[in-house]
Amino acid sequence: MNQKTPIIIGEYHIIPENLPADGQLRLIFQPIDMTTYWRRCGLTANFVAGFYSYCYEASETKANSLSTIINELLENASKFSKAREGRINVELKQYGNLLRIDVLNVASKTLRDSFELFVNKLLSENVEEMYFSTLETKEDSDTKSGLGLLMMLKDYPVRFGYSFHEIDADTHEITVRAIINVEEI
Numbered sequence: 001m002n003q004k005t006p007i008i009i010g011e012y013h014i015i016p017e018n019l020p021a022d023g024q025l026r027l028i029f030q031p032i033d034m035t036t037y038w039r040r041c042g043l044t045a046n047f048v049a050g051f052y053s054y055c056y057e058a059s060e061t062k063a064n065s066l067s068t069i070i071n072e073l074l075e076n077a078s079k080f081s082k083a084r085e086g087r088i089n090v091e092l093k094q095y096g097n098l099l100r101i102d103v104l105n106v107a108s109k110t111l112r113d114s115f116e117l118f119v120n121k122l123l124s125e126n127v128e129e130m131y132f133s134t135l136e137t138k139e140d141s142d143t144k145s146g147l148g149l150l151m152m153l154k155d156y157p158v159r160f161g162y163s164f165h166e167i168d169a170d171t172h173e174i175t176v177r178a179i180i181n182v183e184e185i
């Protein structure tokens with residue numbers, strides 16, 4: 001099969017791949033694990049944030065901010081995965097004060113295409129303006145309101161990178177990478 005090269009968008013490669021990490025953690029689960037018990041996203045995010053909080057000067061605010069960011073990425077990966085297919089891969093690497101969080105999920109072509117469009121828009125438009133115009137059109141009961149990532153970008157010093165990898169026509173691996181300097185949060 002003709003393997004496609006991933007499309008990389010945003011600040012994906014700001015930490016050199018060959019730099020040895022000071023620590024790392026990996027978790028693998030299936031989207032269904034989260035979608036049947038949504039609370040697990042929060043539990044997992046709290047666990048991961050707590051796990052890392054011994055690396056830097058422990059502050060509850062830092063751990064909370066980290067957990068909020070991780071929770072959003074886990075929720076998205078679970079919501080926008082192909083129903084029962086595939087897995088969600090969470091990889092954290094620590095480089096001194098920098099934490100790199102990769103969340104990979106498998107999406108359909110339709111979801112991949114709309115996410116790729118969204119991400120390109122994020123990079124070319126003003127995040128605050130996008131946030132407020134999305135907020136105005138949001139329905140109260142919306143679980144896909146399109147505010148999560150905008151809110152992360154608006155409220156936290158986090159840098160995002162994205163990788164879109166076509167495995168076959170309707171199978172696309174999406175990685176959202178968040179890079180956080182724990183001194184800044």
Ligand SMILES: Nc1ncnc2c1ncn2[C@@H]1O[C@H](COP(=O)(O)OP(=O)(O)OP(=O)(O)O)[C@@H](O)[C@H]1O
Nearest residue numbers: 076077080107115118143144145146147148149150
């Ligand atoms: N991991 C992902 N895989 C596929 N598509 C994604 C992924 N994360 C986000 N998206 C796409 O990007 C859009 C924006 O994501 P975002 O988290 O900002 O909003 P949301 O999850 O729809 O709503 P909210 O976070 O406000 O509940 C989503 O609606 C979805 O189309």
Ligand SMILES: [Mg+2]
Nearest residue numbers: 075076148149
């Ligand atoms: Mg979201």
